[in-house]
Amino acid sequence: MTTFSAVMARTWRENQLFSVLVELTYRCNLDCVFCYNDLGLRGTPLSKAQYLKLLDDLQAMQVMNLILSGGEPLAHPDFFAIGAAARERGFVVRIKSNGHALSGVLARRLRDEVDPYIVEISLHGARPETHDRQTRVPGSFERLLENLRGLRALGQRVKLNSTLTGWNEGEARAMFAIADDLGIPLQFDPEVTPRDDGDRSPLSLTASREGIRDLFRLEFERGDAAEAAAGPRPVEVARQADDAVPVSTSKHCGAGSSSIAIDPFGNVYPCVQWRVASGNLHEASIQEIWSGSAALAKVRQQTEEVKGKLAGFGKDAGLMNFCPGLAASRSGGDPLAVYDGATQRAAILGEVQAERKVIPLRVLETSSR
């Protein structure tokens, strides 16, 4: 029987588009310090009719995952029309939101009209001072917690995402406690990224080495606890309806092979983090871009080259969480340029793994009695 992992591997290998991230707008009701959007980007926004045509085309291409992002996607005037159209066309719809507006009628409309598979929401700290410092909107933390409770009460599946920064690195445990209390999973990204226009100022918020190490320790600790509580696992049941499923191919990632990103002005990129201009929906259909873009063809080749290059790092390659898009943005265009964040991550993760292999002294003392 074919597994979902095998199907995903085939989408990478055969360039079968499976996931599309659509940045509907760069408008936002928060003002996050490290927002990566290129707010200076100009162009003609895609119209509602163009979005509906895009959805028709993606459905015909058998695309399954549609991620509506921003900015704040709900700030787009046609968000509900586009979201409902996506649902009618059978996409698995994911929403990336800051959650600030998701209360009351709006939250119910989202559930009833768009019926998203999941809503991913950003949490920036465990205290109002930390979260609101990031969003630059006073009261956003308390409002977010209230909205998260409301979404859960509606039965909406929610996930929290957080970037570890120098501001919140001391609050990771407390943030997990908030998430646990809400019954919502929380995923950290230990890497702050430059803005899409190349501005590297957000990197000043990068978490310390100790902060990243403590996060990894905490994640192992929580993983161990969850594993102990869960007991033996079934042999294999695919539970993740997304690209988090492990994929084994000659490519490093599915950027440009099974996934793409589209900005509010119709520009198509291999990935939200690998912003190589690959076509524009004002000038060509998504089918034409997908099959004819020289830029996408080059990126597909480069993902194979990245895999080959990382193989030279041995076991560390698997710990680096290397992103060719980040490499390109940090190096001025070279997706193969290994950057400090990746090597540092591998080193820290290696240290934490090594710690876990050392038998704690107290265990030896206990066993000797």
Added chain:
Amino acid sequence: MIGVDTVLRRAKDVRHRLLPPEAVVIRQTVPEVLVLNDVAGELLERVDARTPVSGLLDQVAPLYDVDRATLEADALRFLTELAEAGIVEVVA
């Protein structure tokens, strides 16, 4: 019991795509991912709450070089499994 006269519909939480030679089905509420073979995928694609299983077989038969009896037996088995998994529901 699903037979050739049974009419089926897809469950409301089912999302599916044909990626020959397989089909991927995601159930939103569970959540769960299932991979179907191409015959089951083509049948699921055509389930519309109106067409009986015999009509689905008429549509799918030209796609496969197999006799009708074998196709019907396979189809009824697949559709029964899909019904047991909550992916399709009996309308009539």
